[in-house]
Amino acid sequence: MSEVKDVSVVLGQVPTQHMKLNVGPQHPSTHGVLRLVVELEGEIVVDVYPVIGYLHRCFEKVAEQHTYTQVVPYVDRMDYVNSMNNELPYVLGVEKMLGITPSERIQAIRVICAELNRIASHQIAVATFGMDAGAFTPFLYLFRDREKILWVLEKLSGSRLLYNYIRIGGLMRDIYPTFKDDLRDIIKTIRETNAEINNLLNNNKIFVERCANIGILPPDVAINYGCSGPMLRGSGIPFDLRREEPYLIYDKLDFDVCVGSGTVGTVGDSWDRNWVRMLEMEQSLRIIEQAMEMIPDASEDVRAGIPKRIAPKGELYSRAENPKGELGFYIVGDGKPKPVRVKGRSPCYVNLSVIPEISKGYMFADLIIILGSIDIVLGEIDR
Amino acid sequence: MSPNDIYQRLKVEFGDDILSLNEEPGFEPAIKVNPNNIVDIMLFLRDEEGLEFDYPSCLSGVDLGENLGVVYNLYSLKRKHRITIKVEVPKDAPNVPSCELVWRSFDWHEREAYDLLGVNFVGHHNLRRILLPFDWEGHPLRKDYVQPDYFHGMKVQY
Numbered sequence: 001m002s003e004v005k006d007v008s009v010v011l012g013q014v015p016t017q018h019m020k021l022n023v024g025p026q027h028p029s030t031h032g033v034l035r036l037v038v039e040l041e042g043e044i045v046v047d048v049y050p051v052i053g054y055l056h057r058c059f060e061k062v063a064e065q066h067t068y069t070q071v072v073p074y075v076d077r078m079d080y081v082n083s084m085n086n087e088l089p090y091v092l093g094v095e096k097m098l099g100i101t102p103s104e105r106i107q108a109i110r111v112i113c114a115e116l117n118r119i120a121s122h123q124i125a126v127a128t129f130g131m132d133a134g135a136f137t138p139f140l141y142l143f144r145d146r147e148k149i150l151w152v153l154e155k156l157s158g159s160r161l162l163y164n165y166i167r168i169g170g171l172m173r174d175i176y177p178t179f180k181d182d183l184r185d186i187i188k189t190i191r192e193t194n195a196e197i198n199n200l201l202n203n204n205k206i207f208v209e210r211c212a213n214i215g216i217l218p219p220d221v222a223i224n225y226g227c228s229g230p231m232l233r234g235s236g237i238p239f240d241l242r243r244e245e246p247y248l249i250y251d252k253l254d255f256d257v258c259v260g261s262g263t264v265g266t267v268g269d270s271w272d273r274n275w276v277r278m279l280e281m282e283q284s285l286r287i288i289e290q291a292m293e294m295i296p297d298a299s300e301d302v303r304a305g306i307p308k309r310i311a312p313k314g315e316l317y318s319r320a321e322n323p324k325g326e327l328g329f330y331i332v333g334d335g336k337p338k339p340v341r342v343k344g345r346s347p348c349y350v351n352l353s354v355i356p357e358i359s360k361g362y363m364f365a366d367l368i369i370i371l372g373s374i375d376i377v378l379g380e381i382d383r
Numbered sequence: 384m385s386p387n388d389i390y391q392r393l394k395v396e397f398g399d400d401i402l403s404l405n406e407e408p409g410f411e412p413a414i415k416v417n418p419n420n421i422v423d424i425m426l427f428l429r430d431e432e433g434l435e436f437d438y439p440s441c442l443s444g445v446d447l448g449e450n451l452g453v454v455y456n457l458y459s460l461k462r463k464h465r466i467t468i469k470v471e472v473p474k475d476a477p478n479v480p481s482c483e484l485v486w487r488s489f490d491w492h493e494r495e496a497y498d499l500l501g502v503n504f505v506g507h508h509n510l511r512r513i514l515l516p517f518d519w520e521g522h523p524l525r526k527d528y529v530q531p532d533y534f535h536g537m538k539v540q541y
Contacts, residue, residue: 053512056514056515061523223437224487239460317441350488
């Protein structure tokens with residue numbers, strides 16, 4: 001007769017074998033062609049190894065082979081849900097190298113375009129984040145409203161997503177006569193829908209339970225990792241380049257820098273990041289309302305300032321506040337029509353690099369929530 | 384703090400390791416330093432009272448023809464000033480000490496500079512390709528890079 005061993009088991013301390021699970025690159029919850037290799041113990045995330053590069057299109061190499069003007073459409077294709085904001089830092093950087101300052105009318109139109117596109121980008125972020133958590137209706141409502149913004153931008157530039165509207169030294173064309181009426185219509189619709197989204201999604205108990213206290217990003221970690229945008233502001237740090245280093249006419253506009261305050265959980269959790277995006281939409285509407293009044297009634301030739309020959313000499317790091325964070329371009333020119341080097345510092349690339357740090361110890365289902373709250377666009381990560 | 388003040392501050396601390404300051408108009412104010420001591424210089428910039436460059440903006444690799452350059456763009460959230468630090472290394476021995484432990488943000492940036500330009504960051508814990516396939520040959524952003532005709536039997540140029 002064999003001896004019976006007394007095996008006592010303390011629940012929660014049973015050692016299990018770690019399992020590696022492959023998520024993506026073709027999976028809806030990875031928001032594009034992102035691959036995550038997740039190391040799991042049971043259902044608890046031990047480590048995450050992001051694998052990127054599936055959408056690499058050699059933006060930096062291509063930029064070296066084209067003239068300064070020809071790079072602008074390529075910049076559009078980095079973060080394809082907010083092309084207007086992508087064009088801004090690049091165009092401002094080249095303008096600074098050339099020593100051009102566009103007129104106030106051009107600057108006001110640029111600000112309006114950038115803010116409209118910021119709202120559109122945040123709408124996608126909130127909508128897909130809601131969908132990650134299992135809410136489908138807000139997705140439909142937000143995309144319905146986003147269509148109105150895209151419609152206005154299409155009337156301005158001729159294309160729906162990739163505008164190539166902001167040119168070095170000017171704009172593609174002037175605004176159309178009923179532009180301001182369309183803006184007033186958009187502002188009214190978005191305010192109404194956002195109030196509805198707050199009731200439906202952000203203050204929904206099920207949604208709050210899913211997101212609160214999940215993926216907490218402490219402020220010092222966020223700074224050390226170079227996070228920016230709603231990711232950094234969600235952790236309570238009021239860092240907004242529109243305020244820190246004002247470009248265009250942002251120093252004349254009145255708006256708040258929204259930060260996360262831990263309303264339903266801890267400061268810097270997934271809910272806070274999402275909430276900062278909701279608050280920023282309202283601030284963008286305020287900016288549009290003010291900038292609209294700054295457009296002079298008298299029309300002007302917005303193409304007059306576009307230089308005939310663009311061959312700047314110098315190098316600088318130009319940055320602007322993108323909906324996702326700090327988008328920067330390090331541009332080196334040697335006095336020839338083609339840039340020597342254009343490096344894109346993409347906010348999503350930097351924000352994504354923090355995911356192994358903030359997702360350890362959470363359940364696997366929470367990893368999807370954390371990833372959704374970072375709001376990544378793979379076109380910008382892989383460039 | 385103006386770039387010149389930062390330059391003088393570094394010069395007092397590190398002496399000959401700080402090579403030059405470029406303040407030409409049209410150029411970002413940049414301090415060129417010796418790559419061998421870059422980690423200590425970065426730690427000094429991050430921790431020293433009055434400098435406090437806590438926010439790593441960007442790291443870019445540049446092909447300068449003879450040499451490879453690495454450009455660090457730093458910003459201070461507390462003091463609201465920015466500075467650019469530059470190092471240059473020869474192409475046949477492109478070794479730069481890794482700064483990933485000073486700012487964790489530079490982990491992926493250094494991998495990218497290694498991937499596209501072949502800068503060897505000494506001491507990086509995981510210096511692998513990040514954007515290109517792991518078995519890609521060569522570093523595409525070098526000016527003398529020749530594009531291969533085939534990759535695993537697939538035609539590269541369409």
